[in-house]
Amino acid sequence: MTSVIGAGAFGTALAISLGRAGTVTLWARDADQVAAMVQARENAARLPGIAFPDALALSDDATALPEGPVLLAVPMQKLRDALRDLPDFGTRPLVACCKGIELTTGQSPTQVIAEMRPDAPAAILTGPSFAQDIARGLPTALTLACADETTGKALQQSLTTPNIRVYRTTDVPGAEIGGAVKNVMAIACGAAIGAGLGDSARAALMTRGYAEMQRMALALGAQADTLAGLSGFGDLALTCTSDLSRNFRFGLSIGRGEAFDPSVTVEGAATARALQARARKMQIDMPITDAVVGLIDGNLDVGRAMALLLSRPLKEE
Ligand SMILES: NC(=O)C1=CN([C@@H]2O[C@H](COP(=O)(O)OP(=O)(O)OC[C@H]3O[C@@H](n4cnc5c(N)ncnc54)[C@H](OP(=O)(O)O)[C@@H]3O)[C@@H](O)[C@H]2O)C=CC1
């Protein structure tokens, strides 16, 4: 039986979808939140109005989770803390359900898992999907990346539901870099739209952002096909074009000069800094990522950032 760690938007949505297909346990660290969900049979804070299926069990006791894969649906920058506090799940597969790069170490989700839990097979579930869509039963397609093909096949079977079609790959770096970079590009696109620079500017940022994603991923040994798939191009397309994306909305607020609620999870902010540091170390050119860091740090405004991008030396596409 699958367990989901973290009753945020994504963890709850995955548990709802899995619970419609079979049994699942959703764990949260806050006993009061678990009690409220047991009572209401919904997650009123994150996904109000979407009833839990009967087969969704709730728990605040991570030592008592049933056998089976464990999905880790916590933000990237919290993954290490969560694993430090959680019990040892032995050799049960641990599936990262987060997108980004750890700022303090430059590690990817599965690298953090491998370091914290060397005995557990590590995988990542990623791709274009909003929690609201998954929870409402709307059709979605995700990528499950696992270096071990046998474990990946088993996870693909157990995580497929009536509304989630799971594709499989062994290209873990490709899937991870796609999910990390697309959030940075969504901030850039939101900033451009918020500042009134138009849809042509957004298309340029998405396309050249995809080039940055490719440069980094290929340098890390990823396959180009993975970037053209759900975890790369697919998620870039969704996140850069929808107001449902928190990264895009964060960018919009920058472009409009408005405040943004700091309690909202915006993975692209820390990841932009982590990516910039990695790109500099590897001597990879990532000018849009640099611009996003400048915008977040307040060292650039959108007009200046775009002027810098437009005035770079001309080159072949
Ligand atoms: N929301 C979406 O549509 C999608 C999100 N994702 C990815 O899912 C990941 C999580 O995002 P999302 O669910 O939206 O975020 P939320 O902000 O909605 O929820 C984060 C959850 O993580 C929990 N958490 C934080 N720190 C810890 C910790 N140290 N130990 C245990 N639990 C912890 C929080 O618990 P508490 O409330 O107690 O702090 C909360 O339940 C992100 O990487 C995001 O990119 C992927 C696809 C879609």
Ligand SMILES: O=C(CO)COP(=O)(O)O
């Ligand atoms: O990852 C997501 C869509 O695939 C969710 O995007 P946000 O984190 O920007 O809301």
